[in-house]
Amino acid sequence: MAEQRAADESFSGGPAGGRVPTVIADDLHIVYRVYGGSAGRGSATAALNRIVRRSPGAGVRLVHAVRGVSFTAYRGEAIGLIGSNGSGKSTLLRAVAGLLPAERGRVYTDGQPSLLGVNAAMMNDLTGERNVILGGLAMGMSREEIRARYQEIVDFSGINEKGDFISLPMRTYSSGMAARLRFAIAAAKDHDVLMIDEALATGDRAFQKRSEARIRELRKEAGTVFLVSHNNKSIRDTCDRVLWLERGELLMDGPTDEVIKAYEKETNR
Template sequence: MAETTDLFPPQTPAVVIDRASMTYTVNSDEKRPSPGNVLGRVMRKIAGKESTVQIEALKELSLVAYHGEAIGVIGLNGSGKSTLMNLICGKIQPTGGAVYASSTPIMLGVSAALVPDLSGAHNVILGCLAMGLTRAQIEDRHEAIMELAGLGSSINLPMRSYSSGMSSRLRFAIAAAIDPEILIIDEALNTGDDEFRGRTKQRMDQLREQAGCVFLVSHSLKTIQDLCTRVIWIDKGDLLFDGDTETALGWYRKYTKELAGGDRFAAAKIRRRMQNTLETVSVEPLQPGRRKSVGA
């Protein structure tokens, strides 16, 4: 692992999650009689008389992420990965427990500030301005952003003409331009050629060397393997594994293989094994003067 700067001694927490959980209350027709009566269901919805159910998107979870780490987050669709990332960056507040960060986490997702009808080059300026960079800072980092995105002459075309992979490259290049202390990348690097992955790894290594902490959510296990120093595996809202990348990916591949083959008994056995071997984390406070409740 790359050494951290003098600003953050080794094993200095960047994110502390203390028994955080997230439960949503949603409307449901499940317990209502006469399921075929569409008009009745519509009228109940209008009158606000629908039944509600509790959904545990994320069960009680504790972990500590340190400066200088690149943490991969894996799990099947609907497992709670994005919920965890939204808790870390402060987009939502946990219904239980707390989340702390040493600085405001930046999520790779400047899409709200980007305009599809404008060129990629113009969107670089918009995205950087949205993240708080000055004109002088944008000008100073413009060449590095363009090089990392690697879009060539396409940078002058409207973003609506970009493929999903090209858009992901540009968003990553913009987000990584501000040297964030805590960067969250959610499902944005699943596409791209070997050259782009190489540039991405180089940039993430630079962030880690500067004592940055990176969370990467991806279904691409190759991307996780190449870029991450640690892996968190979440399944059905439960934390199943937190540790070595190779070990995590090995068990995850076995788990998904059993599910794909229809052997849910074998998959459940792996799941229990992961839960039984998961070590209890010791949640430590951030450095004095740097403790901050995310989203508060």
């Protein structure tokens, strides 16, 4: 109850000194359960029994992906997440988005977090045009808003720079083209909390510059942006704060240049 009151006070603008929190992670732990192939334990009935009994059972591997992470994000911030592969960056974003349950601790959010990943599902048999409409509707935009922003989305993505690809099925797109279109759709809407997983790693420098400029606009419009990237230059150009995770633990939280310098020194990058 004390934790809940503290979070409520922060969201109401109390102890935060006038800054408005959008995300509070409080001693967050995320654990994956990987069910192995022990003899006689691989059937659907056995799995259901384990879930009902809340017992991991034999042959179950527990992967502690996020370990006691705590931070507060504020409106108007762009926060980079860095760390080696498997450090828990994407898992943390999925937990903030409400897609993964906490094993321990809590996540509080003000507004609806939106997670954009390069692997986000799109309908490959539909055209890019239809995916723009469906993606906009999924984000809560009206058909009128989508129509008004449609050409802006297409132009931003650069899909049609080498032909009329927007009228072709998504299955004909390269992975980079699809990722650029996903980002363009997500960036067309103002978000309370927008989380971007590696989207800026795709496309040429011109597209990356457009993306970085749009992130700065989203910040000015009172949103919060989280960016996961292995491109430290994109983090430096876009974010004013960085969280450094390794093996699920938050090693450092501070100004972008300070954290990235420490990270590069530690990893010899």
